[in-house]
Amino acid sequence: MSQNVKSEFSKKSSSVVLENITKIFQQPETGKDFVAVNHINLTINDGEMVTLLGPSGCGKTTTLRMISGFEYPTEGKLMIGGRDVAKVPPNKRGISMVFQSYALFPHMNIWENVAYGLRVAKVGKEELIRRTEAALELMQLKGLESRFPNQLSGGQQQRVALARAVIIEPSVLLFDEPLSNLDAKLRESMRDELRALQKRLGITSLYVTHDQSEAMAISDRVVIMKDGNIMQQGSPTEIYEQPNCRFVAQFIGKANFIEGELKGRDGEAALVEVDGSIIAVPRPGAMPGLNIGDKCCIVVRPESVELSEEEGPLSGVVKRATYYGAKIEYEIERNGQSIIVENYNPQLTKRFEEGDLVSMKLISQCLRVLA
Amino acid sequence: METGTVSRGKSAARMAKQNGTKSILRQPVLLVAVILTILLLLLFVVYPLAKVLIFSLTDADGGFSLENLISIITTSRYLKVFGRTMLLGLIVAVLATFIGYIFAYTVTRTNVPMKGFLKLIATLPILSPPFVLSLSVIFLFGKQGLITKGIFGITDNDVYGMLSLIVVQTMSFFPIAYLTLSGILESIDASVEDAACNMGANRWKTFWTVTLPLSLPGIISGALLVFIQSLEDFSNPATIGGSYTTLSIEVYNIITGTYDMRKGSVLAILLLVPALTAFLLNKYWVNKKSFVTVTGKPTQARKMINEPHIKWPLFIFCILVAAVILLFYGTVIYGSFVKTWGVDFSLTLEQYQRALRFGLDSLWTSMILAVISAIIGGLLGMIIAYITAKRNYYGKRFIEVSSVLMFALPGTVLGISYILGFNTPPLLLTGTGLILVIVFVFRNMPVAIESGTTTLLQIDNSIEEASTILGADSGYSFRRITLPLLRNSFFSGIVYSFTKAITAVSAVIFLVSPSWTLITSKIYGLFDLAKFGQAAAFVTMMIVILLVFIGIFNRLIQWLLAPRSRVPSLKSRSEGVK
Missing domain, CATH: 2.40.50.140 (Nucleic acid-binding proteins)
Known part of the structure; x- marks a missing residue:
């Protein structure tokens, strides 16, 4: 089963490499530059789940958006699966994203929401149906196909967002604080579900959050950011037991x-x-x-x-x-x-x-x- | 502190603008849309307007000259016309806002019966074809007037003049004030008024100290909007104003009578300045002053006023106004079925037969041009809303301002600017049907833009990003995500555009040509010939057309907007799995 699922949804999984990535927003009025991300180096290995963790304004979301292609780096090299994607627009990067607000299409039912990426790719009808059904099954959404997003609970909406994201067999899956809209209990169970799914599919994933316990629970590797810099990266154990500076020690636990x-x-x-x-x-x-x-x-x-x-x-x-x-x-x-x-x-x-x-x-x- | 936040806000805005410009440059479809829109607006909004300005400030040789301007503002006749126009506007603004406020207060604050009927009456005249009210005033109070002659036996009553104009314009435009005011009154949080009551204020005190001050921005806004309508009104002063000439009539007379385009331009500018001032005042000053805050929290239901001494006088007032409106409309419909008004009241279809013989082709022209322009205007409006609502780039402000500008222009000014702008090659458009379509599109589009923008601002940015990240380019996202979400605004924009196009008078009265005559100009012609019966027949047909069109369209919208499941049927699904 596990092998099967992996082949279905993550054939194209690949690594992400950030070399010396910098993002500077210009403020022409003052002549000052605001450095959102400061020469960071980061590698996300194939199949790995990496979390960017840090207080708001630390550059984690900007980093995620640069990988997604919604922002372009001012400097540095960004490679996905060994390909330099500096000039590749978001819709051609072969990656997928789960949004904080889920961003489900309100005018489409669940089936159409999930199938959207395949329709964009003009996948043949038979394959479209087969893969959509498989994704619905994977996320336990059977029976909800003809509902509309506003008729679902928060957890169900989250599942639809995930199904929609994995169906296109993305090479990388990005998560932008996907659990922050759920209540505490549901957040924990969705968190575990999400991690289990990611492991099962083996998709290279980058997860952005400001919640340290979420980061600890979900990641292979945690990257702590502050003021556009990476302060420390390592496994949850390393981060907690071997902090390399007071900021990290204080931020985690x-x-x-x-x-x-x-x-x-x-x-x-x-x-x-x-x-x-x-x-x-x-x-x-x-x-x-x-x-x-x-x-x-x-x-x-x-x-x-x-x-x-x-x-x-x-x-x-x-x-x-x-x-x-x-x-x-x-x-x-x-x-x-x-x-x-x-x-x-x-x-x-x-x-x-x-x-x-x-x-x-x-x-x-x-x-x-x-x- | 405050300046600090302002400057930070500004630089952030500029930052966003630079990033936005860059991102537009990366999206070819969007870039083309932006450039095309800017070109269209330059050509069909800025250029003709500039032409009027230049024309009014130059002499026959093309050199700069204030001669025309000075000669006009020193001519006592034109000063008088200007004064009359302003005076009429002020009186009508006050009266219409007063009636509108009472209607709005009665509907939103009391539990009078027949609220649905009152609401209908207070919105009906907005959708009404022109000429209805002036026609019925003639039918009721003219030389053959049902009331003047029929009841009082007066046969030489001069119905044409200021008084009739005031009545007709007030009745025509109070719905505008009503709509603005009912919106404002509705959005005042019920708990604010409850709080006043709680502290011991009676109804009267609550009204004067809380409700009225809070609705003041709405009152000013409503009055300004009515004032603009009165200024630019052509059909009523033209048909019932008599010797009380207003600016738009004066411009028309000069241009059609003496072909003096320079004089016409100067007068048009005289009309434009107060109208534009009122428009800008409303848009940028009154709207900012609004105290109403929408919290989005469900507030407690308002407790409606039930005291008989408050609600019944209000109700009686509203019913009286409603009765007058119904009487006016009924008279016109009745008039269309009568052989000769005032002489022979036998019922006949003769007026319709004659009217159709005289102007069936113009009726078709009007309908076809209105449909074409409504669809183009609806689409273009959605595109403009799309490229301006959520992005920021150099040129965006121009698109916003110039697309709304057409809305603020008095129709007569628009008409003259199009004659001046498009009467020479290579832009020779006068005399064609195209120029009418263009006028309709650009004049009526702002409503679609406004509605589209509001809708788009409610859609989270990430919805579009979700579509992009799943592989869609901006064209695909627009077709499959944005446009479907905009359907409601699109259709309401179309309904508005169609209604306005088919009822337009002032903007097109100069632009119609023998081969492209619109029904409104035909009706206007019938007034000159005193063929009021035929005019009544046409107006009645227009009422029917509008009702049918809006009815059909509403059905169509409901059908199109009904969420439909696109889940493949079970059979095809099981086949797919095999």
Whole structure:
């Protein structure tokens, strides 16, 4: 089945290569250029699902639109399947896109919406019917063929948009925040469905989102962007466990930064002095640009802290305790700095109240050191 | 702070314009459409208008001269005509807006009976052929008038003049004010008025402190629109104005009587300036002042006024106006079936027989030209809406402004500009049917453009992008996505264009020729011959034609717009799978 489906919808799947891609919007009035995307290099391998993640205005949507052809790069080389597409208009790129608003054609029924790309390509009637039926079946849209988009639920509309996008056997499939219009529960199930489909079809995909948990759940590789630059790219695990800068650490999940000074190395471990005492970090990460004697910080995830009443080197006062059911989130004040601590399974551990004096024990395996 | 946002907005707009220009350059079909549209507008809007301006400011040798202008504005006769035109416009604007407001308020705020009927009455005169009301005034109050002679025995009543003009124009144009005002009144959030009531204001107080101030932009807008209509009106002053000559009549008399095109041009400019001023005032000032905000949230249903002392006086007023309108229309229809009005009231079809012998060919000409121009205008209107609504590029503003300009021009000015522009080779079009089609297309297109633009702005950009990314070029996307979504606007544009074309008088009165005579100019001729019965027959036929056309078209639209499933039948599907 899997083999079958793949051959049906993604025969032409191919890689995407961005070399030194820059997009500059000109502002003639001020004479200033606005650099939306700044010399980025990115490769999406054949069959891979890559997510562009970043705050709004980071250039992720501009990047997506350059790949789709709705924007043209100011500089750089853009290759799809080994072909330079700099001068190829969007309708000739052989790629497909799922829009944030779904962009279903309101005057066509579901069948016609799905079949649209084949009609454009003037596919013969028999093949048209066969492939449309297959796409409808794939997306579990059987029985809804003669409805119109406004007669469907959000999730169903999303499925139609997907069916319409994959039917033309695109070499690349682009997703422009496709789940942001769905409510939270549906978003999660559609997210998993979408990922399963992408894996099954093996279509090279680029997914744009500002939702970090969505990015983590769906991608082979996550690309974090900020101000037109790529900050870091890697698997979800790498991004979370080996952030290369404070921005990434903070953007993916939550992070506390405990300021200190890099005193030395002990084998793999880094020795960081914090308020006069040395903390040994056994797996500090690559520590890019850090030399002995430099100011640095220890990256502490909220779940990597254990609280206790016993005296310890790192102590603070509970400013806030918020109960979420699965966890309690504490805000601990220490030397004027707030540290967020998450305590899972609150039924098993001691609970603290606002005003309690606590000491924090850092789980040293989970700490990283950054500049 | 404010200047900062403005300048940022501006530069963003310019950025968008540059990008837009580039993207247009990349799409050959679109580029051709833009260039062709600009050329058409230059040729058929800008060029003839420029010609009038130049003509009015030059002497016989072609040199610059203000002589014509000065000689006209220092001639007391023309000053008087100008003053009369303005005065009439003002009076009619006030009266028509007043009646329109009462109709709009009654329909939107009270729960009087027969609302459907009142709405119909208040929109009917817009679709009406010209001459109906002046004809019935003659039938009712003229020398053979049913009321003047029949009831009061007056046989020498001079029905022609200012009073009749005021009555006829007010009745003709109050629907314009009504439509504007009912839109505004409808969109005032019910909760605002409820809030006033809640704070202890009675109905009267609420009206004066909330409803009226909020509808003020609509009142000004309605009055300006009526004022423009009154200025450019030709058919009513020509038939019932008598010695009360207005500017459009003066222009007509000069051009058809003395062929003095220079004088005609200057007078046309005198007519153009106030009309254009009122138009621009309405478009750019009043519309910006509008307080109404459309939130899109469903607001609570308005509670209709039920107090007898408010609703019944309003109702009686509306019914009286309606009765007058029905009386006028009924009189004309009756008049078309009568042997000799005022003398022999025996019923006969004689008027129709004579009328058809006299002008059946013009009736056909009118209908055919109207259909052709409506279809061309509808299509061109959609194309212009398409190339202007969502894109920004150099030249777009020109397309927008010049395409709307024709709408603002008084018909007489348009007529004279086309004579001047197209009476010499290689642009020799006067005397042809083509020139009539062109006038109709460009004059009536703005409504289609407006409606198309509104529709397009509601369509999300990504719908077109979705079509593009699935492989369609801009032509295919236009045919399969945009055009179908525009169908509604397209057809309403066609209905409007057709109606306006078949009822047009002022713009075409100079442009008709012996081989291309329109029915309206034939009817006008019948007035000169005092053959009012035949005129009534023609007008009645036009009413029927318009009703039938609009009826058929509405059916057609409903049929065409009904969503149809294009899912292949089960049989062919199962065959396909095999």
